[in-house]
Structures are given as C-alpha cells and as structure tokens.
C-alpha cells in the first residue's frame with residue numbers, strides 16, 4: 454500500500470466522520486423532538502433563528518463561536534462537538550484497523566448507530582426501537598452475506614454466520630427480557646429500560662450468540678464501574694459515612710482474600726456484600742405503580758425523594774452495551 458495515499462485517505466475518513474457526526478446530532482435532536490430529519494432547516498433552539506452555513510461546520514464552528522449562538526449568545530450544547538469528534542475519531546480508528554474492506558463500511562454503520570442510541574439514552578433516557586431495528590437489519594445483512602470473511606489475511610474477528618446472528622438476536626433480547634422480568638417480579642420496579650431489550654437483540658444480530666454473551670458481561674462491568682463513583686458522590690453528599698465505610702471494608706477484605714484466601718475473610722466478604730446489596734436495593738423506587746400514583750396525587754416530599762432515588766438508579770444501560778461492543782470491535 455502507498456503510505457502517502459493512506460494518510461490522505463485517513464484525513465478524508467476523519468473529515469467525513471465529523472461531518473456525519475454533525476448529521477447524527479441532527480438525527481438525535483429530531484428523534485427526541487419528533488421532527489423530520491430533512492425539514493425544517495437547522496435553527497437555534499432558543500432564538501429560533503435559522504443558522505448560516507458557516508455556523509454549521511463540524512467542530513470548527515463550535516470553536517469559532519466559542520460554544521455560543523451567533524445571534525443570542527445562548528450556550529450551544531457540548532453534545533455537538535463531542536458527537537462530531539467521537540464519530541470522526543471512531544471512523545478513523547475503524548479505517549486504520551480494517552482498511553479497504555467491507556468490514557470498514559459495516560463497522561462505521563454500527564458505530565453511527567451506537568452513537569445515536571447512546572446519546573438519546575444519556576440525554577433523555579430513551580432508546581428508540583427504530584434505531585435498534587436498523588442496527589439489527591445491518592447486523593443480519595452483514596452476517597448473511599458473510600462480508601467479514603471475504604478477505605484472506607483479514608479474517609473477520611466476529612467469525613459468525615447467519616444462524617449465529619439470528620440466535621444472537623434472540624439470545625440478547627431473551628437475557629435482557631429475563632432480567633427485566635425478574636426485576637419487575639422480585640423488586641416490583643424497572644431495573645432496566647425496555648429499550649435495552651431491543652438494543653441487546655440488535656447487538657446479538659451483529660456479533661452472534663457467542664459474542665453477545667461476552668458483550669453483555671463486559672457491559673455489566675462497565676455499568677458497575679460507572680455506577681459506583683456516582684453512588685459514592687451521592688453518599689458523601691448525604692453524609693452517609695457508614696455505607697462508605699462498609700464499601701471500604703468490603704474492598705479491603707476482597708483484596709486480602711485475593712492475596713491470602715481464608716474462609717473467615719470469605720464469609721465476612723459475603724456478609725458485607727449482602728448488606729451492601731440490600732442498601733443499594735433499598736434505594737430503588739419500591740413500586741412503579743405506586744410511584745406513578747404518588748406523582749399524580751401531589752408533589753409531596755415523598756415523591757421528590759422517590760424521583761431522586763430513580764435518578765440514581767436509572768443509569769442508562771444502552772451506552773454501556775455500546776461501549777462494550779466498541780471494546781469488542783477494537784480489542785478483540
């Protein structure tokens with residue numbers, strides 16, 4: 454391969470990426486506000502003035518405008534440059550890893566959908582099923598034609614098949630459904646959003662039934678790692694030092710047990726672990742039906758506490774699933 458040509462193509466891929474990132478921002482915004490993608494033209498959400506073309510240059514406009522609307526000086530959401538840069542960066546990484554293959558085309562389609570799904574989920578805690586259907590469609594298409602295995606010397610990392618893709622779709626959706634159902638039966642609450650069922654199914658269609666198991670496990674790990682710092686900050690704000698101390702003891706016992714495994718330490722670990730689990734579960738809103746009734750009745754003190762609890766625990770799972778998939782693509 455020609456080195457200079459690769460550099461030129463890399464730059465082209467990055468610029469295409471940030472431009473498509475700019476389009477993804479529009480898709481995200483219009484999906485959340487239920488507007489058409491084509492119409493109306495981009496405008497400032499505050500002063501409603503239509504934007505000029507030079508206000509719409511990916512990344513650069515945000516820097517030149519210093520993050521403010523050119524007309525009313527309203528702050529522009531940091532989401533715009535982040536999504537643009539991330540899209541460009543991930544497109545470039547995909548090209549560098551997979552080169553001139555069908556893999557690159559499909560991976561950038563997957564990545565674009567991951568970005569849309571994660572952003573709507575983080576922003577408004579909604580995952581649109583339509584986006585998951587599109588992802589599932591491309592996943593099945595990819596595996597049906599076995600595009601990844603067309604190249605010698607660039608054997609596809611997923612090594613899946615049409616059957617594995619369909620099984621992955623069913624398995625991903627089934628595991629999250631079971632988890633959803635279990636939470637509803639045992640804890641009488643939504644421990645996971647129903648949209649996650651479709652996301653997990655779509656990822657199963659892309660990566661096959663074996664790999665979706667790895668992705669789900671990694672996603673749970675990512676979710677815990679994101680959740681704990683947020684939870685600790687909440688505990689410090691509430692001055693709940695007892696629970697913090699329990700976490701500390703738990704961590705110390707766990708490390709001791711790793712170095713010198715001992716039955717007494719293991720038992721202590723299980724007991725503290727159980728106490729901590731109960732503490733976390735206690736903060737979940739008790740019953741969704743109850744919660745809705747409370748909210749309808751009045752804006753009482755209790756409702757405020759409940760919605761605060763909900764805020765902690767409805768950490769969206771979609772972004773964790775998408776991050777796990779990215780790790781799988783690039784590190785596998």
Ligand SMILES: [Zn+2]
Pocket residue numbers: 497498499500501502522523524525526527
């Ligand atoms: Zn404005």
